[in-house]
Amino acid sequence: xxxxxxxxxxxxxxxGRALCRIVGVACLAxxxxxxxxxxxxxxxxxxxxxxxxxxxxxDRSIILLFGAALTIYGGFENRAWRKQxxxxxxxxxxxxxxxxxxxxxxxxxxxxxxTRNINTQAAQIQSQIQNAKPGQSNVPDLTxxxxxxxxxxxxxxxxxxxxxxxxxxxxxxMGIVGNLVVVGLALISLGRYGMRSRKS
Amino acid sequence: xxxxxxxxSTERWLQIGLKTTHNRxxxxxxVTVLVYLSFWFGVLILRSFHGSASGMLxxxxxCLGFYQLWKQRRQLERQTxxxxxxxxxxxxxxSGVLLFPVCLLATWSQAMTSALLMALICVIILAGIACxxxxxxxxxxxxVSTFLICLGLLPKPAEISRELxxxxxxxxxxxxxxxxxxxxxxxxxxxxxVANGMMISLPNGSVQIGWGCNGFDMAMTMxxxxxxxxxxxKQSLPKIIALMVIGAVxxxxxxxPRIMLVTIAAVYWGKYWFDFWHDSWGSQIFVSILFTIYYYxxxxxxxxxxxxxxxx
Numbered sequence: 057x058x059x060x061x062x063x064x065x066x067x068x069x070x071x072g073r074a075l076c077r078i079v080g081v082a083c084l085a086x087x088x089x090x091x092x093x094x095x096x097x098x099x100x101x102x103x104x105x106x107x108x109x110x111x112x113x114x115d116r117s118i119i120l121l122f123g124a125a126l127t128i129y130g131g132f133e134n135r136a137w138r139k140q141x142x143x144x145x146x147x148x149x150x151x152x153x154x155x156x157x158x159x160x161x162x163x164x165x166x167x168x169x170x171t172r173n174i175n176t177q178a179a180q181i182q183s184q185i186q187n188a189k190p191g192q193s194n195v196p197d198l199t200x201x202x203x204x205x206x207x208x209x210x211x212x213x214x215x216x217x218x219x220x221x222x223x224x225x226x227x228x229x230m231g232i233v234g235n236l237v238v239v240g241l242a243l244i245s246l247g248r249y250g251m252r253s254r255k256s
Numbered sequence: 257x258x259x260x261x262x263x264x265s266t267e268r269w270l271q272i273g274l275k276t277t278h279n280r281x282x283x284x285x286x287v288t289v290l291v292y293l294s295f296w297f298g299v300l301i302l303r304s305f306h307g308s309a310s311g312m313l314x315x316x317x318x319c320l321g322f323y324q325l326w327k328q329r330r331q332l333e334r335q336t337x338x339x340x341x342x343x344x345x346x347x348x349x350x351s352g353v354l355l356f357p358v359c360l361l362a363t364w365s366q367a368m369t370s371a372l373l374m375a376l377i378c379v380i381i382l383a384g385i386a387c388x389x390x391x392x393x394x395x396x397x398x399x400v401s402t403f404l405i406c407l408g409l410l411p412k413p414a415e416i417s418r419e420l421x422x423x424x425x426x427x428x429x430x431x432x433x434x435x436x437x438x439x440x441x442x443x444x445x446x447x448x449x450v451a452n453g454m455m456i457s458l459p460n461g462s463v464q465i466g467w468g469c470n471g472f473d474m475a476m477t478m479x480x481x482x483x484x485x486x487x488x489x490k491q492s493l494p495k496i497i498a499l500m501v502i503g504a505v506x507x508x509x510x511x512x513p514r515i516m517l518v519t520i521a522a523v524y525w526g527k528y529w530f531d532f533w534h535d536s537w538g539s540q541i542f543v544s545i546l547f548t549i550y551y552y553x554x555x556x557x558x559x560x561x562x563x564x565x566x567x568x
Contacts, residue, residue: 146340150347157355157376161362164369223423230420244344248392251340 077130083123090116103162103169110159111228114235117152121242124148128250142250145243152240156233163229170221178214182207278342278388285349285381288356292378293318296409299371318408321401328398337391345388352381371411379406400487407480417476418467428454430470434508438465438515449519456515461523469518469534471511474543478503478550489558502553510546514538 094112099105124145131137185207188198274280300311325332337345356377363370382405386394395402407413421430431454439456442449450457454465482503486496518538521529532538 142340143343146344147347150344150351153348153380154351154355157359157373157380160376161359161369161373164366164372168366219422219427222419226419226423230423248340248344251343252338 073130073132075130076126080123080126080128080130083119084127087116087120087123103165106158107162107166107228107232110155110236111232114232114239117235117239120148121239121246124243124246128246138250142247142252144247145250146247149240149243149245149247152236152243156236156240159229159232159236163225167222167225170225171218174214174217174221178210181210185210278346281346281349282385282389284353285385288353289378289381292356292374296375314408314410314413316408317404321404321408324401324404325398332390335390335394337388341391342388344392345384345386348384348387349381350384352377352384356381368411375409375411378409400484403487404484414473414476418472421472430472431465431467434470434511434515435465437512438519441512441516442519445516447520456519458519458523463519463522465515469511469515471508471514474511474546475504475507478507478546482554485554491558495557499554499557502557503550506546506550506553510542510549514542 091113094109124141128138128141128145131141185203188203270283272279274283297315300315303311356374359373359377360370363373383395386402410416432451435454435456436451439449439451442456442458448459452462455462456465479500482499483496486499491499514533518530518533521533
């Protein structure tokens, strides 16, 4: 890997930059190992897996940012290296921003699926209530009033369940998108900074 | 004749557009955004036929945003982007253009999801074009235009803000507090009102505060209007925040007399007067009072600064 080779071939010096390089590379390597473990085995087709993966990634992404910043600072004298790393940061930042689109889409899909499941279950229970005619079943005191009451309870409960599912999904999607946007913009700024030709 | 000149100018634009790599990428992005915008304006016009004014407002926001940029075209022509901003802009534009058909095909069946994603991708493409042509400082210098264009592209901003509000607050907290404040205010003028959850009960009847009556939409409108106004008048950030908070508080406070009036109209005056105060006419009257008060407050906040700048 390019990151380890550059950290080894620098001349031994007791500067802050060398320390930054070590910590930065460690952060980056840790992030990559984490992501590999999380990503394997990949099932890109399922919205749940994608959302879970992106959530884990957005939670840990601050380590990536930290590592990238320290590595860029550590290798600041080497202009070609700085530029390469800057480009990588820029691209990663854009990928982070673009994956927000995916999060929004998956969130809406998951919400649809949850709503549909609740609706099916509610419809099943409703049909059971409809079928339970008074007098036919083995419950002696079954009146039409009680059936109507039961039907209303099911409707109310389904409504509140749907609301809860929507709220939960929206909240976690907002959290992921917020993290991804912040870290993505930070990575882009880092990349721009690293790529800037040193004029000043 | 006119068609001929149009054809000629289109050909000229195409030639300019295909000259360099940068121009080609910008052209690609612009074509994609134009496809979406023509579709989006069609939806907005259709919506306005159904009597919704928000569509026209959104179209106006987009046009106003572009007009602001057009006014400063001389200055923009001289601005160039550094190398890294160009690269960033190109990556953004190209990935947006590539994502556009993928998203369109993947979400064809769900209208709302599709519209939301298309809007996001268009924002990404436009940001890429701006970044690669004028550099990243563009967004800071032209914050109003950026904000207006993003706002105009967002599908159903009222619904999105409502969902966000609902998921981060207790259920019906605004309705319940409005009912409580309305009943307290009614008590002050000597009515025996009692608040019970979302209901205001008077001896002769009771009124339920629904989502439309809790003042949230008006407060959001005031917040956005204050933000645009503050950016337009080039105010400092604390002043803009003050304007936004004052706008929201004013909208919520002025909602209390409206609730009182609607409750009294519903309980004592009959259906005609309830409809009058509850529907468009009553709302118009209240909104005009609200905006009059708001105008004086804004002027009071903005004026010291403009006097100071005139003295310079």
